[in-house]
Amino acid sequence: MGTSEQEIVHRSLDGVRVRLAGPHDLGRPCTSVAAIAEGGRLHEISSGTRAGALAWAEDIGVDRFDEEFRVQDGRLRIGRAAADHDTGTGVRETVLAAVWEGRRHAVFTHLYHARPADAVAFFDSVRLTEHKDGVIAVPHGRARRPAPAELVKEVPGLGLLEIRPLNRQTRRRLPSWRGASVAGGELFRDSVDGQGTYFMLALKSLLVTVLPEEDEVREVPRRLAGLTVEAVP
Secondary structure (H helix, E strand, O other), rough: OOOOOEEEEEOOOOEEEEEEEEEEOOOOEEEEEEEEEEEEEEEEEEEEEEEHHHHHHOOOOOOOEEEEEEEEEEEEEEEEEEOOOOOOOEEEEEEEEEEOOOOOEEEEEEEEEHHHHHHHHHOOOOEEEOOOEEEEEEEOOOEEEOOOEEEEEEOOOOOOEEEEEEEEHHOOOOOOOOEEEOOOEEEEEEOOEEEEEEEEEEOOEEEEEOOOOHHHHHHHHHEEEEEEEEEEO
């Protein structure tokens, strides 16, 4: 972990901009994840770099993109992969991978029991606007977003950060006890059987969950004290 100050701003799929600053390596890419309810189904969409989207497609088994469409100032690329679906059935079925590529960023999702036309229709149900620091996806028509989007970013020395707006809905994630007072908010420490220790940082308008590496747990509170996380206009 370096000692010089770094600063970066990321934008989530629902438009929340988050600034991170401190003596940490902040250069890792950031992903935003959101749920979109549309057509009686709940779809999980992600946004990140174009390279990250292509790596995701490769990870789920897409060998190539078979079809391409012009959609909202970008291109929507469709690929297919075979995957195990449902629990315990062992049934192999085709998964449709859909990647919308803008100038720098991408939005991607997978669909089951779907055709390319279904992917195009789904992306038509959200308005995509690309910015330098990320993409905003606004549901319209009958589509809706049932929960706030989150930002997911790995910071070496701290672990995986999951950043959400702090509101009535997300506040329910906090433990029932009072946290330790820190600059800008409260810090909570808790654990889950089989998953280890995690931290939650409740700030003025953000909730940050930190999932540390096992050998970094003791150092996390001190290192978090040197990290600024704030929502910015």
